Amino acid sequence: MNSQIVWMIIGMGLATYIPRMIPLVILQKLQLPVFLQNILQNVPYAILGALIFPGVFFIHEDIWFGVVGAAIAFTFASFFSNVVVVVIGSIFALSVVSFYF
Amino acid sequence: MSVLLYYFMVIYSSNLLKYKLVLCSFCYMWILGGVVLETNVLDKPANQFKLGLQGGATIAIGYMPVAITYGFIAKTTGLTLGETILMSLIVYAGASQYMSLDMISKQIGVIEIILTTFIVNIRHLLMSASLNEKVEQDKPIKKALYAFGITDETFSVAAVQKEKLTTGYMFGLTFIAYSSWVCFSGVGYIVGASLPELFQEGMSIALYAMFIGLLVPSMKGSRKVVFLATVAALFNSLFVMTEVLSTGWAIVCSTLISSCLVELIILLKKGKEDGPSE
Structure with a gap:
C-alpha cells in the first residue's frame, strides 16, 4: 500500500468522524434552551428536503431521468409507507421506464 | 429480480x-x-x-x-x-x-x-x-x-x-x-x-427513493413537515444552481434557514400549526 494514500485515508477518517461524534458526546450533559431544541427537532425534515432536491434531478446526464424517477418515488411513497417497498418499486419501475425510452 | x-x-x-x-x-x-x-x-x-x-x-x-x-x-x-x-x-x-x-x-x-x-x-x-x-x-x-x-x-x-x-x-x-x-x-x-x-x-434512484419514502409519510400528518422540507429544498436548489455555495455548505445553510424560519413563524403565530413530535 502507498503510505501517502494511507495517511490521506486516516486524515479523511478523522475529518468525517469528528463532526459525527462531538455533538452526541458533548451535548449529552448540556441542557439546551427550548427554542434551540425545537430547531434541532426540525432538522431531520428540513435536511431530507435538502438531500432530495436538487440532487435527485442529477442522477443521470438526462435530467428527465431524474424527474421521472422522483415522480415515481413520490407516487410509491404516497401509497406505501414501507420504505423497502418504495425503494424496490422505484428501482423496478424506473428500470422498466428506461428500458422502453 | x-x-x-x-x-x-x-x-x-x-x-x-x-x-x-x-x-x-x-x-x-x-x-x-x-x-x-x-x-x-x-x-x-x-x-x-x-x-x-x-x-x-x-x-x-x-x-x-x-x-x-x-x-x-x-x-x-x-x-x-x-x-x-x-x-x-x-x-x-x-x-x-x-x-x-x-x-x-x-x-x-x-x-x-x-x-x-x-x-x-x-x-x-x-x-x-x-x-x-x-x-x-x-x-x-x-x-x-x-x-x-x-x-x-x-x-x-x-x-x-x-x-x-x-x-x-x-x-x-x-x-x-x-x-x-x-x-x-x-x-x-x-x-x-x-x-x-x-x-x-x-x-x-435507490437512495433518493429511500429519502422520499422516509419523508412523504411524515408529510401526510403535518403541515410543518411539508414547510420544513419544501423551504429547505428550495433554498438548497437556489444555492446549488447559482453555485453560491459548495454542496456541503448548501445543505447546512438551507437546513438551518428552514429550521429556524419555521420555528420563528410558529413562535409568531403560536398554536396554529401541529408539530410532528409534540
Missing part, C-alpha cells in the same frame, strides 16, 4: 476470486433478505438490535450500487483493493470518497483533500446534534462508537422514528449499513466493470 439475474451472469463469466467474492455477497444478500422479511408477529418485546437491523436493511440495499460504483472508480483511479476497502472502512462517507478519487486523479494535495472532506461532512454536526435529542442517554464511549455510523441515510431513518431511540437500535442500524458499504466497495472493485448498464441506471 434483476439483482439475482446479475449474480448468475457474473458467476457464469468469472474466475475463482470473483466467484468467491460474489458468493460472499450472495450470502450477504440472503441474510439481508432474511432480516427484511422477518416479521414481528409475536408480542414479546422486540430485540432492539434486530429492529435496528431491519430499519437499516433498506439502506444496505441502497448502498449497494453506490458502493459498487465507488469500488469500480477506485480501481480505474489506480488504488489497490486494500486501499479501496480501507477507505470505506475508515472514511465511510460516499460523497467524500468519490470526491477524493477525483482529486487523487487530478494530483491535488493530501491536505486539501482532507480539508474538503471536512467541509463536505460538516452537516454531520447538525445531524449528530439533532439525533442527540432523540437517543437515550448512555455511556459516552457507546455513543462515540455508534456516532461513527451516522450518515445521511442512517440519520434519516433514525430521525423519523416516533419513539425514543435505544443504543441497541442505533448499533443495529449503523452496523448493517456500514457492512453493506464496506462489502460492496470490494465487490465493485472486482466486478464493477461487468455491471449491466440497465441495472446501474435503475439503481441510481
Whole structure:
C-alpha cells in the first residue's frame, strides 16, 4: 500500500468522524434552551428536503431521468409507507421506464 | 429480480476470486433478505438490535450500487483493493470518497483533500446534534462508537422514528449499513466493470427513493413537515444552481434557514400549526 494514500485515508477518517461524534458526546450533559431544541427537532425534515432536491434531478446526464424517477418515488411513497417497498418499486419501475425510452 | 439475474451472469463469466467474492455477497444478500422479511408477529418485546437491523436493511440495499460504483472508480483511479476497502472502512462517507478519487486523479494535495472532506461532512454536526435529542442517554464511549455510523441515510431513518431511540437500535442500524458499504466497495472493485448498464441506471434512484419514502409519510400528518422540507429544498436548489455555495455548505445553510424560519413563524403565530413530535 502507498503510505501517502494511507495517511490521506486516516486524515479523511478523522475529518468525517469528528463532526459525527462531538455533538452526541458533548451535548449529552448540556441542557439546551427550548427554542434551540425545537430547531434541532426540525432538522431531520428540513435536511431530507435538502438531500432530495436538487440532487435527485442529477442522477443521470438526462435530467428527465431524474424527474421521472422522483415522480415515481413520490407516487410509491404516497401509497406505501414501507420504505423497502418504495425503494424496490422505484428501482423496478424506473428500470422498466428506461428500458422502453 | 434483476439483482439475482446479475449474480448468475457474473458467476457464469468469472474466475475463482470473483466467484468467491460474489458468493460472499450472495450470502450477504440472503441474510439481508432474511432480516427484511422477518416479521414481528409475536408480542414479546422486540430485540432492539434486530429492529435496528431491519430499519437499516433498506439502506444496505441502497448502498449497494453506490458502493459498487465507488469500488469500480477506485480501481480505474489506480488504488489497490486494500486501499479501496480501507477507505470505506475508515472514511465511510460516499460523497467524500468519490470526491477524493477525483482529486487523487487530478494530483491535488493530501491536505486539501482532507480539508474538503471536512467541509463536505460538516452537516454531520447538525445531524449528530439533532439525533442527540432523540437517543437515550448512555455511556459516552457507546455513543462515540455508534456516532461513527451516522450518515445521511442512517440519520434519516433514525430521525423519523416516533419513539425514543435505544443504543441497541442505533448499533443495529449503523452496523448493517456500514457492512453493506464496506462489502460492496470490494465487490465493485472486482466486478464493477461487468455491471449491466440497465441495472446501474435503475439503481441510481435507490437512495433518493429511500429519502422520499422516509419523508412523504411524515408529510401526510403535518403541515410543518411539508414547510420544513419544501423551504429547505428550495433554498438548497437556489444555492446549488447559482453555485453560491459548495454542496456541503448548501445543505447546512438551507437546513438551518428552514429550521429556524419555521420555528420563528410558529413562535409568531403560536398554536396554529401541529408539530410532528409534540
